[in-house]
Amino acid sequence: MKRFARTVPAVGNIEFLPSARPFSNFDFVDKHFGDIWPLRRILSQVRMNGGETIVIERLQDAADLAEENADLQQLCAGYDPASSRAWRLSFFRGAVADLQALRRMSPNRFLGYAIVKKDAVPATPLVCSRGRTGYRVYESVVKGSRHKNNYVRGSPTWVCCIAGRPLSIDGYLYAQQNAVTNCCAHVAVRTAATRFMGTDLSYRQINEWVAEFRMTHGIPHAFPGAGLSNDEICDILHRIGANTFEGNYTGASVHPVPYQRYLYGAVESGFPAILFFDTQQRDSSGQTASHAIPIFGHTFNEDAWVPDANLLYFPMRQATKALSSDTWVSMFLGHDDNAGSNYCIPRHYVETTRTCLDEHENRVRCKEQEGAVAYAIGTLPADVKVDPIEAEAIGADYLLAILREVPAGFKGWTERWQKRLEGYHGRQLLVLRTILLNGLQYASHLKAVHGWDKKPLPKWLPDAFARVADDCFWMVELSVPELFSANRRKLGEILIRADTDAGTQRDFKNFFCARLPGCFVVIVDGKATKPTGAGAQPKFLYIPLSVVDHVELYGCEEPTTGC
């Protein structure tokens, strides 16, 4: 087994440093680790989580660090691996005075760790012209924000060994580039890849795959610190078992979906995304460089103004004519290797490229061009062939048509909800939320939910999903703004097959079932349905259900507090 820096035994004395006030994180970083900026951010998060002890261990025999040192030496012949130093800083809530206290303490007091590495890379033509000497955070995982409206799903678990005691921490791994054997794109893809691998991905492995990719595609090879392209990143993600869906925002064309939908579509189901944006910094040739950061969560603001503003001032042009649940997202959660971990990134802080007309009516790049979003990559499991943007459009198309045609006088369908839903639909205020799940998870959800009057769904309904326990679906949930944001409840949902390419035809082959207030809906003549567009009239069977109003959203089932 590889000896990772997070698990390898320490050498020399282990220091137990009390870090409660009046201990100064600023003084600590200045005294021991120069002006390493991301470490200040990490220590701030530890402080916010009640950290009062730092355990400092010196590392010597970690295989992952030795591998990086060997690769540095290969690119910079003057680099001396023996001069490299590394420390493991571990953070704990409350006082931990010594080894005995560490062995006795509750494991939930462990707040995370950071591996800090010091290297002296000499000036090397073409690779590192000025040389680099200093500290950097090789990797870190710290406990996420204490705020209740931050949502991070699918976090990997990292097992560490602190002063001989195994401890684990959940979170997306943060790392800082060294600009020689890796760059921001390497650390972004490392963060994303670990979601699918259940273990770490080394920079050497990334670079070997990139070299193969460039050879296959006839792309001139450059040293790793010079950057990775979007297609190289996607190739790495495909190799580790992920699927990707990508959007290019560098051009001046009209984009069919905003880049935020790529990020949200992935992270809402627990899969990370990577965002590229141009910065206002230029390299020696005057070219602007893109920067890449991993995104893995979002906030939820139940008082968002956006849904009403959409109705009143900014009419939508979406094909679905409904609100996506990302309307209530005000921030994405992600790392920035240059700045630190677990930042909130306002969804409109970086915008897409735009063009303006100059005085001669020529299309020119606006000033806002710099600092604009360049590219977005969403990730999904490899066997998911429909992306969340497609799934939401298809699900809305089917579900809203089924909703419009609930048979008159149908038992279970109440006039009050019919009128309300018609009203919301007419004003384009229905809310859609798209989640990836399997049949077993859907059955468990149906078993757990209750109507507003606390009535459960009939038992036969979840039982009917035993045959599709392992099948993968996109569930598009249907709600209205007040129910969705305040009560975390919904009026129905539709299940769309996720493991087969949906194509662009409206052929109903991916429809599985739908549920609305008071009715469950299945397709009657699915096998005979031919690809059709406008004018299609498939036949559906509406079956009465006892729950005639709204139930909890997926993940918000009472009495759990997942929402």
Added chain:
Amino acid sequence: MRRATMSFEEKREALLRTATSRSQGQGVSKQVPFPNDDVPEFLRQYRQFKEDSRKVRVVAR
């Protein structure tokens, strides 16, 4: 002997049979019209956008 894995269409038909039997004759079947091509057209545009996106090369460093 283990039963062969059902296709998606077979699973959908099985769900229809279960739902029909549980409806106790109260189910109502109805043809549902899809009067426009908005979503298929969006899917075509979106798919083209994704394909075009894969043709560009953006380097991050």
